Amino acid sequence: MADLAPTTVNRDRAIHSLTGNCAACGSSTTKTCSGCADASLVVGLDKTFYCGHDCQKTGWAAHKKTCKDLKARKPLYQAGDLLRKLWLVYRPNIIIVDVEKVEVQDRVITFWESVGETAYAERPFAHHLFSDDRIKESVLSAGACGDATFNMRRFVLDMLHGMCDEMEEITVKIKNPLRIVRDFRRFADDPTYREIACNRCQLDSMGNAVFENNGGTPDWQHQVFRVRLRATKEYFVIDLTNAQYGRYDSVIPWNDYLEERVNVVKELGPLGTYDESKIGGLKDESGTCYSTENNIRYLDLVQFYQARMRFELTKWRAENNLDYNSLLELNKAGFDEKSQQLADHISSALAGLREAAFRSGDYAMNWRTTSDPEECGKIRTQHLKFLASHKIASRAAELKNWW
């Protein structure tokens, strides 16, 4: 089998190349163009080398546009890194299943999960099952591209509205995955694990996974953001959940993305296009979609965490005296340090929120299912009160039957 931990090739190489050939005279040197050296590291391209001032002057006309473009791309690539870090600390709080076991064989990551056995928030995400962060990221992202779209679009907008003049949501069909993730689920009242449909396959009448064929490859439908950088008019994809396909870069030039990874572009529209009410698209073994009520409870849950994350992001930026522009323009070392601090801050704030919701007796937040009508009524009342006290508008109020 080929290398199993692929990343952007250029990124690692660029970090390690300390010497190169002068772009003007070709002699070997360690000196780089100071204008774009840091941006080259961030974007994942080789640095431009000049042996001295004279050669830099000679080469400037040829290098000027590249230098400027790299500097313009840097904050976008750092925004992609930050969005991914935030998604990865956010996601474990809203995942509504218990991951029980993970196995990696060649390019296939398989995990087993249960639903409804323990209350939501009673058992936090099973971080201990993972010794490799990339495997964990792949599992957290499995079948979660739609979730990332509607959970993260607000933050894409907050970070990029000045930097990008177009922001879109796109549905594509993926080709050439470097890894695949298979997800086997059981329910509290049925101990049989069945492979769940996700976006990439359907289940037959026996509950076996059937892969749709699309030109000989399975049908991996995937949602991403596409943005246009105002300064250069270049299009880029921001893909926060490509770890489910074994890729771990967040910002990819649109043309490269199409060529390397996409079979078909299915839908393209402004931010907000992806309809989160579709999240019930996961099918059970009888081919039935999960109920709308489940979706609405899930949407309440994520609204709640989103609002809290946005609040904490604002608070942290004020305390650190860093608006998004200043944060994203930091040099790579400074940005890596600050963005990690920010992600750690959000991680502990959300974990605290999760515990508080559980302790407060908001059972709906705890995601326990019940068939007792009396308990259902109680849960619903408490849930709505809890949401109202945190100023969260709830679609649950529209429901006639809570369960």
Ligand SMILES: [Zn+2]
């Ligand atoms: Zn030279």
Ligand SMILES: [Zn+2]
């Ligand atoms: Zn330069």
